[in-house]
Amino acid sequence: MWNPFVMSTLAVPAPPDPPETKVRASDRYSLPIVRAIVKRPRLTETILGRSRWGNIFAEGMAADPYVAYEPIVADGPVVWSPWYQQFFVTGYDEARVALSSDAMEVATQREVVLACRPHSAMSDLSKALFRRFLLFVDPPDHTRLRALVSRTFTPKRMQQLEGDVERLARGLLDGVDTDATVDLFAAFNAPLPIHTISLLLGIPEEDWPVTVEVSNALVDYLNPFPDFDPEAVDRLLREGAELLDRLAEDRRREPQDDLLTDLVHAEADGGRLSRFEVVAMAMFLMFAGHETTSGSLGLAMVHLARNPDQRRLVAADPSLWPNAVEELLRYDPPLHVDPRAAREDVEIGGVTIGAGKRVAVLLAAANRDPRRYEAPDELRLDRDDPRPISFGHGIHHCVGAALARMQMRVGLRVFLERFGDYEIDDDTIVWKEHPVLRGPVVLPVRPSSR
Numbered sequence: 001m002w003n004p005f006v007m008s009t010l011a012v013p014a015p016p017d018p019p020e021t022k023v024r025a026s027d028r029y030s031l032p033i034v035r036a037i038v039k040r041p042r043l044t045e046t047i048l049g050r051s052r053w054g055n056i057f058a059e060g061m062a063a064d065p066y067v068a069y070e071p072i073v074a075d076g077p078v079v080w081s082p083w084y085q086q087f088f089v090t091g092y093d094e095a096r097v098a099l100s101s102d103a104m105e106v107a108t109q110r111e112v113v114l115a116c117r118p119h120s121a122m123s124d125l126s127k128a129l130f131r132r133f134l135l136f137v138d139p140p141d142h143t144r145l146r147a148l149v150s151r152t153f154t155p156k157r158m159q160q161l162e163g164d165v166e167r168l169a170r171g172l173l174d175g176v177d178t179d180a181t182v183d184l185f186a187a188f189n190a191p192l193p194i195h196t197i198s199l200l201l202g203i204p205e206e207d208w209p210v211t212v213e214v215s216n217a218l219v220d221y222l223n224p225f226p227d228f229d230p231e232a233v234d235r236l237l238r239e240g241a242e243l244l245d246r247l248a249e250d251r252r253r254e255p256q257d258d259l260l261t262d263l264v265h266a267e268a269d270g271g272r273l274s275r276f277e278v279v280a281m282a283m284f285l286m287f288a289g290h291e292t293t294s295g296s297l298g299l300a301m302v303h304l305a306r307n308p309d310q311r312r313l314v315a316a317d318p319s320l321w322p323n324a325v326e327e328l329l330r331y332d333p334p335l336h337v338d339p340r341a342a343r344e345d346v347e348i349g350g351v352t353i354g355a356g357k358r359v360a361v362l363l364a365a366a367n368r369d370p371r372r373y374e375a376p377d378e379l380r381l382d383r384d385d386p387r388p389i390s391f392g393h394g395i396h397h398c399v400g401a402a403l404a405r406m407q408m409r410v411g412l413r414v415f416l417e418r419f420g421d422y423e424i425d426d427d428t429i430v431w432k433e434h435p436v437l438r439g440p441v442v443l444p445v446r447p448s449s450r
Helices: 025-038 041-048 066-074 092-100 107-114 124-132 141-150 155-174 184-189 191-201 205-221 230-253 259-265 275-306 308-316 318-331 401-419
Strands: 078-081 086-089 337-342 346-348 351-353 358-362 440-442 444-447
Touching (some): 078 351, 092 346, 092 358, 107 124, 124 230, 124 275, 155 191, 155 401, 184 401, 191 205, 191 259, 205 230, 205 275, 230 259, 230 275, 259 275, 275 308, 308 318, 308 401, 318 401
Antiparallel strands (some): 346 351
């Protein structure tokens, strides 16, 4: 039985009991084995280096994962790997089918992770938050939650927020010396999206440092190959849940013009989010609105530096920015893998995926499918109809996609106006070591020497 924690006079409401989700014995043991192997580079190379595709966890893959995708793609758009005990989907059309199929589910993958240490050592509160994150919930709960949160991400609210994002972006860059080398990740890419989502939710500015810490803790928590301190992550998630619950209760009494108020009062088919669901949804949006957008901004800066002709193209014609953002997201998305599990037999791309089998949809590979795109490995900001699959597809299509696009469009435009021509030495970039998320975590940018 879950015992709600108490701090001061506030208690986050108890979540519902954990769902009855069966985890196959093979999955329960396979993930810890893979985790143990990945933690030992020599062992990883010895074992996985013998596979047809080589060691996809090899050193240097974080800097260029596309090298690892090449042999997978060569074997077909849907292929089974006995080494990794899952199907890989790399084709654009096949990825769309897999992500929108009623035969696919996400809850099983979630429970596999929660069944293994260190996730299994997390508090009941942390596990319950994980189980209510929209990305890891199947219908019918997903249908209800999605309907409620979708009513809060309106075009009108995004339009109202655009001026605030530009103000935040310019304010951050005001503190940057554009005549010196500066780490743009720390100075701009990380703070802009977390400040934006905090502002959107209605979190007071004095509490923004808390949202940063909580979002960073969620990055550790949502890593399937983790190495984190469960007690430290529990403490931060508890602190974030308390903050959000206190603010949500304030909005119930005194509504304001912010997203948290919308979540508290959202109604669909006569139903509303429970008190705990409001906290979980707000925390999920905090993470989703921060981590992937900071990665998108960094990846865009890297590729615009590597392709100065494309940078000059969009600088000369700002009307290209909406299309340029789509192409940048296609060329290198911040989320490279979208996992699923088959709840029943399903055929995709002429391949039968059996019930219970795990599926890794490689979004980044699908975005470079030559059957969908001409010269897919080239960055073309004026490409006709880039339309990437970077935000997913089907019922789990990113609810905050419009917000992410707007932040990229505004943030990158303001960045280029301030920096103009700039350079990045590839060997100075520190890349995120994560099997799913991609982006630079140290990004030294300097003025152009030309």
